[in-house]
Amino acid sequence: MTEEDRLCETTLARLAKDTQTPGYDRGQIQTGIVHLGIGAFHRAHQAVYTDAVLANGDSRWGILGVSLRSADTRDALLPQDGLYTVAVRDGSGDSFRVIGSITNVLVAPEDPEAVLEAMTSPAVKIVSLTVTEKGYCYAPATASLDERHPDIVHDLGNPAAPRSAIGFIVEALALRRANGLEPFTLLSCDNLPANGETLKRVVTRFAELRGPGLATFIRENVAFPSTMVDRIVPATTDVDRSVVHETTGLRDAWPIMTEPFTQWVVEDHFPSGRPAWEEVGVTFVADVDAFELMKLRLLNGSHSTLAYLGYLAGHETVSDVMQADGFGAFVEAMMDEEITPTLPPLSGFDLASYKEQLRERFRNPALRHRTWQIAMDGSQKLPQRLLNTIGQRLEQNQPFGRLALGVAGWMRYATGIDEKGGQIDVRDPLADEFRKRTEGKSSAPEILDAYLGMKQIFGEDLASNAAFHTAVGAALEKLLKDGSAKAVLESIGG
Missing domain, CATH: 1.10.1040.10 (N-(1-d-carboxylethyl)-l-norvaline Dehydrogenase; domain 2)
Structure with a gap:
């Protein structure tokens, strides 16, 4: 892939005229959200809603993505300045939109310190997750922390160099507490029953294993709103990449293919602030x-x-x-x-x-x-x-x-x-x-x-x-x- 035909900031003007592009100055975006699990679903769902908020003029809510395992997403997106294409497909045809809400992508195993530094930035108000069910290191039958999980055992012994989403969250909260910073809101976007409560349960239990004071701080000060997310997002194939290239005129290393339907229902509990997602189609409720x-x-x-x-x-x-x-x-x-x-x-x-x-x-x-x-x-x-x-x-x-x-x-x-x-x-x-x-x-x-x-x-x-x-x-x-x-x-x- 050459610079001339790769999707990136300098080639946006070459996109086919019916391809929607970010309607805002990406140079003005601040990072207000750190997202753990920067996979296809997040890029088809929450990042799209947030892109619309940025287009409405609120530049505080750029997303820093974190991959907890593989460097593949980082390696695909960073040469593209974080840009990628969402192709919406149904029997009537396809539509294409370039998303610009991702400000950077970090790979946790390569540099856990950089991830923790990002999570402890005062500008970050939300840490969200799409790490799939297994990323919670919990026992599915009981929805409680699996204290024998290898990543949990490692993270308890090495709190400054965690492997799991839970380990990163608790260490970041401990650092924010030590530095006198208000905690971020934790927003689970995974398909778990009462996902906010489930996340709170495993996070506080992990914190208890580190020390009762930290657990009390999290229990009393951290919000865990529950959500319901819905959009079907198949894995991207080489055929999909070819379709995007032929239609938009630029090559995208990792476009996202999805359906027209999208839904996000969120419990409205964000003490530190949140994007005006309700203006772009999100439903806020008292009980999800x-x-x-x-x-x-x-x-x-x-x-x-x-x-x-x-x-x-x-x-x-x-x-x-x-x-x-x-x-x-x-x-x-x-x-x-x-x-x-x-x-x-x-x-x-x-x-x-x-x-x-x-x-x-x-x-x-x-x-x-x-x-x-x-x-x-x-x-x-x-x-x-x-x-x-x-x-x-x-x-x-x-x-x-x-x-x-x-x-x-x-x-x-x-x-x-x-x-x-x-x-x-x-x-x-x-x-x-x-x-x-x-x-x-x-x-x-x-x-x-x-x-x-x-x-x-x-x-x-x-x-x-x-x-x-x-x-x-x-x-x-x-x-x-x-x-x-x-x-x-x-x-x-x-």
């Missing part, structure tokens, strides 16, 4: 829990179920799955009959339209969201996306056969062998444990017992529940015997 639960169970639960069963049936993308016989009817019945009865009422909200909109989003042929990508890190996602819903159905003494099939689909997928005997590239922090537990096991009862022994996923109650054991065991038996496509078709009426 009902919105969050709706999205986790209807969108994320359905998405994961389609990913596991669809992958096993040989489908590459979610839109492919939705076109296959039975899957559309299956997910509609699961939403209506098994998930909706577990949701609290949302006054004035059209739930039926929301569910139909979800299914239309899943069908979007222009958004090639791979089932394999959605299937990643299932051990971290399963409790909040499927298991909590099943737990509530059990309390109500109501059937949950389709949800059970989703859990069985994950179990079948996580064995690492597909329905044709081929290898599955299972990406999960517990993948090694899956292999050890299921090695040499081929029957449904053996595989089921191997997974239910993982209390960090299933907890004590579900693992020992006879109805859960029976329903998931029967679903797994059917998947092993008939395959996912047939199992889905036969489940529609039941």
